[in-house]
Amino acid sequence: xxxxxxxxxxxxxxxVRIMKTARMMNIETVAVKTAVEPNAMYLSSADVxxxxxxxxxxxxxxxxxxxxxxxxLKTNANAVHPGYGFLAENAYFAQKCIDNKIIFxxxxxxxxxxxxxxxxxxxxxxSGGIPMAMGSEGNISNEEEAVxxxxxxxxxxxxxxxxxxxxxxxRIVRKSEEMEKMFxxxxxxxxxxxxxxxxxxxxxxxxxxxxxxxxxxDTKGNVIHLGERECSIQRKHQKLLxxxxxxxxxxxxxxxxxxxxxxxxxxxxYHSAGTVEFLLDSDKNFYFMEMNTRIQVEHPVTExxxxxxxxxxxxxxxNDEELKYRQEDIKLKGWAIECRINAEDVQAGFAPxxxxxxxxxxPSGPCIRxxxxxxxxxxxxxxxxxxxxxxxxxxxxxxxxxxxxKMALDKVWIKGTKTTLPFFRMLVRHQKFxxxxxxxxxxxxxxxxxxxxxxxEEMLAAWLATKLFVEENLNDDSINxxxxxxxDMSPWLLNKRINQF
Amino acid sequence: xxxxxxxxxxxYALSSENRKFNFSLPxxxxxxxxxxxxxxxxxxxxxxxxxxxxxxRKYPVEIISSRQNKYxxxxxxxxxxxxxxxxxSLQRMKVLNSKKGKVEKEFxxxxxxxxxxxxxxxxxxxxxxxxxxxxxxAMKMQNExxxxxxxxxxxxxxxxxxxxxxxxxxxxxxx
Numbered sequence: 001x002x003x004x005x006x007x008x009x010x011x012x013x014x015x016v017r018i019m020k021t022a023r024m025m026n027i028e029t030v031a032v033k034t035a036v037e038p039n040a041m042y043l044s045s046a047d048v049x050x051x052x053x054x055x056x057x058x059x060x061x062x063x064x065x066x067x068x069x070x071x072x073l074k075t076n077a078n079a080v081h082p083g084y085g086f087l088a089e090n091a092y093f094a095q096k097c098i099d100n101k102i103i104f105x106x107x108x109x110x111x112x113x114x115x116x117x118x119x120x121x122x123x124x125x126x127s128g129g130i131p132m133a134m135g136s137e138g139n140i141s142n143e144e145e146a147v148x149x150x151x152x153x154x155x156x157x158x159x160x161x162x163x164x165x166x167x168x169x170x171r172i173v174r175k176s177e178e179m180e181k182m183f184x185x186x187x188x189x190x191x192x193x194x195x196x197x198x199x200x201x202x203x204x205x206x207x208x209x210x211x212x213x214x215x216x217x218d219t220k221g222n223v224i225h226l227g228e229r230e231c232s233i234q235r236k237h238q239k240l241l242x243x244x245x246x247x248x249x250x251x252x253x254x255x256x257x258x259x260x261x262x263x264x265x266x267x268x269x270y271h272s273a274g275t276v277e278f279l280l281d282s283d284k285n286f287y288f289m290e291m292n293t294r295i296q297v298e299h300p301v302t303e304x305x306x307x308x309x310x311x312x313x314x315x316x317x318x319n320d321e322e323l324k325y326r327q328e329d330i331k332l333k334g335w336a337i338e339c340r341i342n343a344e345d346v347q348a349g350f351a352p353x354x355x356x357x358x359x360x361x362x363p364s365g366p367c368i369r370x371x372x373x374x375x376x377x378x379x380x381x382x383x384x385x386x387x388x389x390x391x392x393x394x395x396x397x398x399x400x401x402x403x404x405x406k407m408a409l410d411k412v413w414i415k416g417t418k419t420t421l422p423f424f425r426m427l428v429r430h431q432k433f434x435x436x437x438x439x440x441x442x443x444x445x446x447x448x449x450x451x452x453x454x455x456x457e458e459m460l461a462a463w464l465a466t467k468l469f470v471e472e473n474l475n476d477d478s479i480n481x482x483x484x485x486x487x488d489m490s491p492w493l494l495n496k497r498i499n500q501f
Numbered sequence: 502x503x504x505x506x507x508x509x510x511x512x513y514a515l516s517s518e519n520r521k522f523n524f525s526l527p528x529x530x531x532x533x534x535x536x537x538x539x540x541x542x543x544x545x546x547x548x549x550x551x552x553x554x555x556x557x558r559k560y561p562v563e564i565i566s567s568r569q570n571k572y573x574x575x576x577x578x579x580x581x582x583x584x585x586x587x588x589x590s591l592q593r594m595k596v597l598n599s600k601k602g603k604v605e606k607e608f609x610x611x612x613x614x615x616x617x618x619x620x621x622x623x624x625x626x627x628x629x630x631x632x633x634x635x636x637x638x639a640m641k642m643q644n645e646x647x648x649x650x651x652x653x654x655x656x657x658x659x660x661x662x663x664x665x666x667x668x669x670x671x672x673x674x675x676x
Contacts, residue, residue: 185621345580348613352640359561385640419578457577461576465514465581466585467528468572
């Protein structure tokens with residue numbers, strides 16, 4: 001193994017995840033300690049900690065290419081794993097690593113660039129005969145052109161940022177009157193978010209399923225797929241629950257889509273792990289959307305049904321090893337579901353709810369896997385995403401996986417911030433979800449309530465409120481109210497009082 | 502306050518969705534479901550923090566806020582707001598509510614701390630229910646703050662590229 005020591009250019013659960021596999025492979029790891037999270041859990045998994053807490057730069061170190069290269073060189077790391085987010089899909093970073101003789105655990109800068117630029121990716125897919133939603137040939141230069149092209153394609157259309165990804169910088173347009181305004185907003189947003197105002201237009205597929213294929217390619221030209229993941233449970237293009245496989249695919253469709261995904265990867269000489277995303281409409285027509293040139297948040301569900309450690313494969317491929325699996329070796333076994341437990345307030349439209357995790361207890365068992373970067377005492381900080389943990393549950397089939405998931409959700413215990421748990425508790429009881437009858441519009445269209453509570457829970461909460469009122473306002477021996485004590489009391493004091501009885 | 506004036510026998514917890522829960526005093530540590538009484542225990546320990554034990558299951562609880570008789574409680578990760586009323590205050594509230602005039606202005610506040618990315622309305626512009634007013638970025642997510650009403654913008658406090666705290670006023674809409 002050429003790779004001796006890996007710098008993890010990331011934090012949180014994915015840093016912990018990568019280090020776990022590295023340790024298993026007897027490879028050392030370097031983690032970066034930041035001023036924002038000096039006591040983060042991922043630091044305890046590393047062999048070497050680089051202390052960057054004195055650095056008071058505006059941009060996070062995980063986005064600072066020069067700094068990361070310097071850290072890798074200083075700590076004698078001969079490889080870098082970027083994880084997801086941050087610089088994971090930055091071609092310049094990958095090139096900088098190579099220039100400094102550091103192995104970048106991921107695809108080539110060329111593949112990252114081509115797939116990262118959505119108009120180039122479209123052209124590649126188009127020339128390969130991959131089915132795609134009708135769209136503009138390239139970028140659209142102004143709102144007049146946008147109107148003309150949208151008329152040709154037919155409304156509704158979606159405006160997307162050429163350099164975009166991860167669901168950001170998109171606008172759906174349903175009428176030509178809205179086009180001018182939406183075009184300007186989308187372009188402005190794209191410039192702010194991706195430093196590139198260029199946008200293009202595609203036919204908007206109504207109510208599709210989001211189906212993505214996991215790809216593995218080596219540096220010898222072998223590319224295989226590891227089946228699909230269904231990620232239709234999403235809100236504002238942010239995935240909340242993923243499963244593998246998808247109940248919308250049969251063996252034949254899986255083979256067709258998988259072959260197309262492999263073909264796209266081959267067109268850019270792809271190596272490492274990657275994901276080809278498709279939209280699947282209600283008539284089972286599928287359309288290429290984009291390719292993500294990184295490890296995905298939801299990779300564990302694929303690992304569970306294939307038994308293949310994707311991080312290990314990424315490291316081996318970066319080490320120039322040949323894939324030991326051929327397509328016919330890949331057998332999908334069982335069913336896996338991942339719930340993203342985020343610090344978000346479901347009742348307030350999934351608004352982030354950062355804060356300190358006071359207590360945390362996750363279930364364990366043969367059908368449960370938990371990937372997390374936080375523990376009791378950790379804080380969910382506003383500088384990063386709101387992920388607390390990924391709860392991954394398996395079963396022999398979908399029904400069993402959902403049943404196991406339902407039980408596991410009741411055993412998760414998180415105090416200190418609001419979480420997406422009530423949402424998942426609702427989801428695993430929702431008939432449409434149970435039937436597999438849902439699309440990316442599910443959360444917006446099919447739900448009247450975003451959370452589940454049993455009929456007694458509200459009553460118990462009411463009892464507690466009444467109990468507090470009694471404690472604050474009534475004397476113990478009599479039941480007379482003292483309205484003069486109708487005061488503002490800090491929740492901290494109240495909690496202390498509760499603890500006394 | 503004289504003892505004989507207020508002999509309270511009952512309390513009502515009114516939810517924000519106007520559901521009413523009755524509790525007789527002195528408050529019992531049991532809740533009756535059908536013909537059986539189930540014991541409710543409020544407990545706290547190092548590992549779990551504060552919780553309610555009911556029917557052999559632990560439920561996490563937290564008091565988010567408490568102002569006079571109004572309580573926001575997080576029970577099993579879901580928040581509930583109750584006002585606890587006595588029979589007298591309940592009666593008074595009913596009278597007050599029937600006299601209360603209609604709301605004329607809607608104050609749009611930041612639902613979370615973050616950075617204003619864009620302000621999509623100006624003073625004087627007409628907005629419709631569901632129309633985006635402000636784009637607020639928080640924790641890597643861009644959130645559109647939508648108008649909850651039809652009306653006219655009378656004040657815009659939000660400025661692009663500035664940071665806001667939770668509950669900072671963004672926009673005022675006249676109905």
